[in-house]
Amino acid sequence: MQAPSALAHALRRIVGEKYVLTTPEALLVYAYDGSVDRSLPGLVVLPGSAEETVQVVRTVREAGWPLVPRGAGTGLSGGAVPLQGAVVLSLARLNRILEIDPDNMRAVVEPGVANLDISKAVQPYGLYYAPDPSSQKACTIGGNIAENAGGPHCLAYGVTTNHVLGLEVVLANGSRVWLGGKLQEEGGYDLRGIVIGSEGMLAVVTKIVVRLLPLPEAVKTLLAVFREIDQASSAVSAIIASGMVPSALEMLDRLTIEAVEPAVHAGYPKEAGAVLLVEVDGLREAVEVQGAQVEAICREMGAVEVRSAENPQERERLWAGRKGALGALGRLAPNYLLLDGVVPRTRIVEALRRIRAISEYYRLPIANVFHAGDGNLHPCILFDERDADQLRRAKEAGGAILKMCVELGGALSGEHGVGLEKQEYMPLYFTPEDLQAMAKLPQAFGSADFLNPGKVFPQGKVPTAFRPTTRLPADAII
């Protein structure tokens, strides 16, 4: 491994003096992302173009250092946290929208563009980019690709992979190639699909062709307030059973509502035990009919109040509580561990009941915000990292919840990726053969032990929740 000063020197020649960071204060602010894990990088480099990125990748590779791509660092599973003192490659300066092609409904963008900025830029053409993670005003499209991010509106429209046509990537050996292209179907292997969701471990994404959708003619947002979360869950099942596919179907529980209200003044009533947010879009007439249907179902299931909004400002207000929810939880505790498990929709009520038990057992508040439509739960464990015991309990509670998701027939990750957070739980869901097959990919891409090493695959550390000393009482979670 080359000495850090020699590597820094070589990189400065590529990207310029200002964009190689080596001082302690700079390394410190690249040690974290939006998750609980942190680890210091060896140095940080910010190329200004795809060409510079190629040279950076080559140089770092030749110097024998690992490399971790980074977007905005809003990730929640530690994907951008550099292990082994890796070099952080920030793509924040690659933030140009290169081409908008309204006729073919696509755009070419650089990876550091914020998700929301794409929709803003194409709005004058009556288009938008559909996947809308709640972090969309800050998270980058590059990070979205690495995590195959979803969002509240992915129920009807699909996640990132359904909206990306092609990628220009820099491979571990420094070659620059296109995977997919500007067309929906390109023939050949779908390597694009393999890189999407690969958590920065296979290649560095430098350009993206995104698919755009026409803005719907009409959108209606409904907010239904329930006293009990069970009533809200029944409403979700009833809506889906009716054959509708709302573009969004989101739920907030009582603790979340308590956190959100003072922060964003969404106007949720005090007695609310759960809030359901439903959005339908499409042609004007259809939206009217569906809206009325949703309202009727919610009332039937015991909603104490149903509000609806059609103009953008009012819709914004109804959504404000949902979009600001995670952040608002920061008011309740200095840290949160946000999980991202999936359970079959029919078992949401049971999952929530178990989460309550886990919360009591570990003596930590757990709030729930989730994409109810597809059973993607986001339990959010509140704690204070300065108290080592709380940190330990938070991680254990997280493990217990993930285990519960798998037991109920669900999965480990809906949209936030595995990263550091869930790597030790992978064997719960995947067989050793599954994992071995997956591990062949970084080898095939030549990126093993180089790009974002130490993530996703279990490292043989004992998952905290299953240490023999921490047995859960049977009645706690079963």
Place this chain on the structure above:
Amino acid sequence: MTQPSLLQRPTLDKPFAGPDAPEEKDLYTCVHCGLCLTSCPTYLETGLETESPRGRIALMRAVYEGRLPLSPQVVRHWDLCLACRACEAACPSAVPYGRLIERTRAQVRRRLQRPLRLRLAEAVVFDHLLPFPSRLRTGMGLLRLYQRMGVQGVVRAVRLLRPFPTLASMDSLMPRLPDHFFTARGQVYTPRGTPRGRVALLSGCVMPLVHAPTMRACVRVLTHNGFEVVVPREQVCCGALHIHAGRLDGGRALARQNINAFLGCQPDAIIVASAGCGSAMKEYAHLLKDDPAYADKAHAFSQMVRDIHEFLVALPFTPPQAPLNITVTYQDPCHLAHAQRITQAPRRILQSIPGVRLVEMHNPSRCCGAAGSYQILQREMAERLGQAKLEDALSTGAQVLATANPGCALQLEAGARKRGLPLRVAYVIDLLDEAYRREASAPG
């Protein structure tokens, strides 16, 4: 290769101390979610986490916990912060960033020796000029003389100020000064029509000198709407510049003086035309919360403070009848949009003027780079942001760039002047006043 102590156990002494240290609960409210990044002008310009709100808070925390020494290298990142508080408005966890950076700056002043040149310049401005309206007036009077006698032209032509970049940038910011300053003499202006109440007007420190005509416009607009306007004589600078620079005690002294001056004349509301001053005065309550003699009064005072646009729209004000026939674009001053969360009121006023076509620019609430003394101390970043703002304004095709804060107005006027742009910079209130006056002079 890495320094584990940066992340783990504190190894250093903890330099933040005393009553004006950043509060622990404020520091720990940040959950490092990163949602504030794209609202931060310095992050957008540099792409660097060190120049982002989240990064700055992480550094405060590291210093606070004793993991990182308080060094000029760290302070640099706080210095580049505009204190525009866009991050605060964007933060879903309600992290009070403005308070954090003010207090951090207070700690830095307490603990670190700043270069002598800076300390001298600051001492002159903060201790000997700003607190004294009469000295400011005299200074500006001399400056006016310097402009009128043609000395400025000569100085600029031979670049006499080149060796003194701070002075040179102050000089280039200075517009042609008005013939008459606006002076707080305890004067009372009588309302027109049926009286609706009595308000006290903050005159401020810089605004009544460089933008005296706007202060008069404020008086006319308020009296036009039926208010008696008092301009308390004993009032002083609001202290915002002190507070932003971390000179909290200096700010407190000014705050106390203003509280006495304004509460003394028992107005229905205290009206402020400068966004920066309004935001500081609304926060006197927090600034003086530990001062037993003033805590209650400060609270009462802050409750009475109204930004002039906020006040007019809440009345509601009388819509003007005469048309102006101009295309206007509005730039949100940070301390109005982010600190006071007022974005609609100034737009409503503009839209109420017949013939005004309001066109929105790209990113209207992104900081223009003025940020108080920032435009003098951090020239490069200030220029970059100022240029970007002017470009955004120009591309709307507007003839008038409207704003609501003296710092922004100065910065934008200077930028437009320097580039010879066909863009008039005006306060929203100036335009409303023009419409009212045109109405008065219209025949019939």
